[in-house]
Amino acid sequence: MKSIELIKPYFIKNRLMIGIGLLCLIAVDFLQLIIPRIMKLAIDDLTLFKADMKKLAIYALYIIGIALLTTFFRYLWRKNLIGTSRIVEEGLRNRLFIHIQTLSSPYFDKTKTGDIMAHATNDIMHIRMAIGMGIVALTDAIILGSAAIGFMLYINKTLTIFALIPMPFIIFGTRLLSRKMHRLYGAVQESFSELTESVREQFAGIQVIKAYAREKEESYIIETKSKDYIKKNLRLVKITGFFFPMMLLFSNISLVIVLYLGGRQTIYSTITPGDFVAFINYLGLITWPMMAMGWVTNLVQRGKASLDRINKIMETPPEIVDKIDATTIHKDAGEIVFKNVSFSYGDDAQSVLSDINIRIEKGKITGIAGPPGSGKTTFLSLIPRLYDVSCGQIQIDGEDIRNIRLYDIRKTITFMPQEPFLFDGTIRDNITLGSKNIKESDLEKIMDKAMLLRTVKSFPSGIDTIVGEKGIVLSGGQKQRIALARSFLADSPIIILDDPVSQVDVETGSAIINNIRSMQGEKTIIIVSHRLSALCFADQIAVIDKGKITELGNHDLLMKLGKYYANTFRMQEIEEEMNAI
Ligand code: ADP
Numbered sequence: 001m002k003s004i005e006l007i008k009p010y011f012i013k014n015r016l017m018i019g020i021g022l023l024c025l026i027a028v029d030f031l032q033l034i035i036p037r038i039m040k041l042a043i044d045d046l047t048l049f050k051a052d053m054k055k056l057a058i059y060a061l062y063i064i065g066i067a068l069l070t071t072f073f074r075y076l077w078r079k080n081l082i083g084t085s086r087i088v089e090e091g092l093r094n095r096l097f098i099h100i101q102t103l104s105s106p107y108f109d110k111t112k113t114g115d116i117m118a119h120a121t122n123d124i125m126h127i128r129m130a131i132g133m134g135i136v137a138l139t140d141a142i143i144l145g146s147a148a149i150g151f152m153l154y155i156n157k158t159l160t161i162f163a164l165i166p167m168p169f170i171i172f173g174t175r176l177l178s179r180k181m182h183r184l185y186g187a188v189q190e191s192f193s194e195l196t197e198s199v200r201e202q203f204a205g206i207q208v209i210k211a212y213a214r215e216k217e218e219s220y221i222i223e224t225k226s227k228d229y230i231k232k233n234l235r236l237v238k239i240t241g242f243f244f245p246m247m248l249l250f251s252n253i254s255l256v257i258v259l260y261l262g263g264r265q266t267i268y269s270t271i272t273p274g275d276f277v278a279f280i281n282y283l284g285l286i287t288w289p290m291m292a293m294g295w296v297t298n299l300v301q302r303g304k305a306s307l308d309r310i311n312k313i314m315e316t317p318p319e320i321v322d323k324i325d326a327t328t329i330h331k332d333a334g335e336i337v338f339k340n341v342s343f344s345y346g347d348d349a350q351s352v353l354s355d356i357n358i359r360i361e362k363g364k365i366t367g368i369a370g371p372p373g374s375g376k377t378t379f380l381s382l383i384p385r386l387y388d389v390s391c392g393q394i395q396i397d398g399e400d401i402r403n404i405r406l407y408d409i410r411k412t413i414t415f416m417p418q419e420p421f422l423f424d425g426t427i428r429d430n431i432t433l434g435s436k437n438i439k440e441s442d443l444e445k446i447m448d449k450a451m452l453l454r455t456v457k458s459f460p461s462g463i464d465t466i467v468g469e470k471g472i473v474l475s476g477g478q479k480q481r482i483a484l485a486r487s488f489l490a491d492s493p494i495i496i497l498d499d500p501v502s503q504v505d506v507e508t509g510s511a512i513i514n515n516i517r518s519m520q521g522e523k524t525i526i527i528v529s530h531r532l533s534a535l536c537f538a539d540q541i542a543v544i545d546k547g548k549i550t551e552l553g554n555h556d557l558l559m560k561l562g563k564y565y566a567n568t569f570r571m572q573e574i575e576e577e578m579n580a581i
Contacts, residue, residue: 003304003311007127010088018135021080024073025136029144031070033151036281038062044274077136085132093124096310104320105386109345114193119313122189123306130303137292137299145289148282155275155282159265162257163283166250167290173250174294177243182298184236191229198225251287258283320385326405332493333397333412334362334524336383340392343382352378353547356392360540363521367535368528369565370544376528377418379544380496383526384413396494414490418498418528420483422474427456428463431485438489449515450485451508452478476503484512494524501534506576509534532569533576541565 011018042059045051100116152160202209202218209218258280266276341356353375360366368376381387382394385401393400401409422430431446432438443463447453455478459465467474467482474482480503487495497516501509513534516525520539529535536555543551543564551558551565558565 003307006092006307006311006314007088007131010084010091014084014087017080017084021077021084022135022139024077025081025139026143027073028070028077029140029147031066031073032144032285033147033282034066035063036151036278036285038066039281040272040274040278042274043277044272047273081135082132085128088131089124089128092127092310093120096120096124096313099314102318103316104318105381106319106345107316119309122186123309126302126306127310130299130306134296134299134303137296141289141292141296145286145293148286148289152279152282152286155279156262156265156271159258159262159271159279162261163254163279165257166253167286169250170247170287170290171294173243173246174291175297176294177239177246178295178298181236181239181243182302184232184239188229188232188236191225191232195222195225195229198222247287247291251283254283255280320388320406322406323403325403327399327403329399329404329408329412330397331412334493335395335397336360336494336524336526337395337398338392339395341382341389341394342391343378343387344390345378345387351390351547353382353544356544356549358542358549358552360524360526362397362524364539365517365520365525365527365537367538367541368526368544369530369532369535369541369568370550371564372530374544375547376544377498380415380498380526380528383494383496384410384415386415412492413494413496414487414492415496416483416487416498416500418502420476420479422467422479422482424466424468426461426464426466427459427482430467430482431463431489433486443489446485446488449488449512450481451504451512451515452481452485455481477505477508480504481508481512492523495519495526497525497527499528499530501529501531506531506533506579513537532565532572536569 038059042051042056045055096119149160149164152163198221202222209215258276262271262276262279265271266273271279337360338356338358341353342351343353344351356379358366368379370376378387382389383401385406388402393402395401396404396409396412428443431443444453447456447463456463456465459472465472467479480500484497484500487497500516501512504512509531510533516527517537519525527535527538535541538554540552540554541558542549543558545564551561551563553561555569559569560566
């Protein structure tokens, strides 16, 4: 029941719309019930030779009037009830998105993007259906169903009882088959998304497929998935193909009963021919309410299950949050201190970092080196609190970062991740991240610093070139320089760069590093790089190996130590010399 709280405010806020919608729906139900009454009168007049053209024209006008009113009210209930369900859908989706955005990195490590997408699409759709069609089906089942049966009883009780015999089959048949259809429909959807995902992946990796001559094997994979999709579709078609004729069969059985018993009663004048026709009309009207009765329970159950799932996410608190008394931070803070920091991804996981102690001075450059998988990226991601330390503490300007407002920390620190991520849009959008009022000259300065200006100017649309699927295909190095320009534009006092020149050539890399060096004294900079020539100028260099700081000092000191740093530096020097030959 707690999940209901999630949608209750929308019902309260839109109560007028729902009220009008319900009234219109009930009006449509009753208007539909009047037509058989008019038919009865007309037919009785005809059979008793009391009808004349004028009377018939009046009956016809009544029916036209009712049909017009039905159309009008039907439009209104659809607009109001389906409209409300769309409002709830929009509101829920926005709230879900906003909430998921607040969740912390550990949540995203544990949750598949596909699952989040499924919640945002399927679950929200089920809730919308349960609200919109659920209200309609329930109202029709109760109002239209009972009123039509009421009219039938009014005409003849025995006939009604016999005519209703096949109805439970319609109710339970719909319940059973709609549940089955829903399950099969889910399987079809799943198979379709698997197929599209495979196709997307194969085209994204087309170069690898071609290079390894894997076309035949990959086509086979798609063929298999395509077959699976068809197989599941056919299974669904079998049920849908069976469902409607089956329902029709039951309503026809009712018709046969009415024709036989009702016909007999008409012959024996227990009921009039008009009643007989009206009865058949009412019978036609109750097929839908009977189906609705079977359908509505499934709709509501499905909607409830989806609402519970959404509620569970909404109740998942972000792991990394502000303390109630969180403090602010000086806007040009800079000193970072790691005190006995240990960290592991998850409670049962092995320690990725242990006993880290380092002081990163304000305005100085700190280089981080170490073998792959040693914990460098993890070390960096603890500073902007993408993850919280498991033990120890990290201080900025003497304050534990867990006591500082998260927003302030993220504004004070610019973090450029290893994988440059570009959004769909222009280069400008990707650098400014939507911030307006940035001077063109400032943008150019920043692009120059990231060694991007010349490349961007060579594009016909310059900085307004669209990147990604709809635009030009950028090289890894170009993407990396856009990400770098983005982090320079942020102009925060602390800059964290995770392997910022890994994808650019040595010459461009050196120029970028020189530009980063020019910020020495102004900004606190932490750089991870596997290319040690990019770190050798740093004020201090820490080597992280198996989650521990194994070497710490400046280039000269580490060279003298003759360990990982010195060995790797010499090896890379030889490599570069050989490449230059
Ligand atoms: P480096 O940057 O030095 O290559 P990382 O910090 O990326 O090293 O990774 C250190 C270790 O932590 C590796 O064993 C890696 O598999 C693990 N790791 C990294 N990110 C995650 C994560 N999000 N969840 C679980 N383990 C992770």
